[in-house]
Amino acid sequence: MNIVAIIPARMGSTRFPGKPLEPIKGIPMVGHVYLRTAMAESLSDTWVATCDEEIKEYVESIGGKAVMTADTHERCSDRCAEAMLKIEEETGKQIDIVVMVQGDEPFVTPNMIDTSVEAIKNAPEVGVACLMGPIETEENFKDPNEIKVVVDNNNRALYMSREPIPTVQRGSGMGDVPWLKQVCIIPYTRKYLLEFNDMEPTSLEIAESVDLNRCLQHGHPVQMAFSPDIAVSVDTPEDLAYAETVMQDDQLVERYLKKAA
Numbered sequence: 611m612n613i614v615a616i617i618p619a620r621m622g623s624t625r626f627p628g629k630p631l632e633p634i635k636g637i638p639m640v641g642h643v644y645l646r647t648a649m650a651e652s653l654s655d656t657w658v659a660t661c662d663e664e665i666k667e668y669v670e671s672i673g674g675k676a677v678m679t680a681d682t683h684e685r686c687s688d689r690c691a692e693a694m695l696k697i698e699e700e701t702g703k704q705i706d707i708v709v710m711v712q713g714d715e716p717f718v719t720p721n722m723i724d725t726s727v728e729a730i731k732n733a734p735e736v737g738v739a740c741l742m743g744p745i746e747t748e749e750n751f752k753d754p755n756e757i758k759v760v761v762d763n764n765n766r767a768l769y770m771s772r773e774p775i776p777t778v779q780r781g782s783g784m785g786d787v788p789w790l791k792q793v794c795i796i797p798y799t800r801k802y803l804l805e806f807n808d809m810e811p812t813s814l815e816i817a818e819s820v821d822l823n824r825c826l827q828h829g830h831p832v833q834m835a836f837s838p839d840i841a842v843s844v845d846t847p848e849d850l851a852y853a854e855t856v857m858q859d860d861q862l863v864e865r866y867l868k869k870a871a
Contacts, residue, residue: 612705615709620689649862652724661683679692736831738806755849758792
């Protein structure tokens, strides 16, 4: 199968403008995401999709691949769909699965990518899968930047919210009711990515600002896959400072430090 990771990245983030090129341990964040994603054995190729020349130039300077997309996209999935079609045209190969890896996930590991790909390959009736990880503190459980998820007994998403779910009032987070968060590593089948982008945004998607609620509100399954690996998303300058601290003990970074700086 032709399985391609696409990393959407743009300089105009509302909460943290310019963050793709902000350094963590001397390396622009998008460099961490690109080089770590490209290590995954399940992938045929890795690309960055951007509307900013400076991002494209940096990615190409480290030997990476980047494709320019429109600057009008409001959602990462829209940017990835455009990029997918352009990559197919450039390479002459149809893509079977697109793994969307958010450009603000600098701690992505090859295992995370491979786990998400395995989830969608093992559920051929499903058009989209998503990684999830543990929430370890009540502070993070209440943080609206962390997207919480609850799943059924087959690890299919029931709902996603920026609010604390399930309720903290009745003992969730203990025993059989873990606190789980969405990790923005999301594989789509080619067909479903195009179908998803043709669907109108739904009320629950808009209310929660969570794209995958569009699938759930339409009754489409979202296969979740658990990864214990650390996942620190960078949404704010404070997150960046925390990521810098955590990166000091990261085991992967030494494999690409000289190449990406």
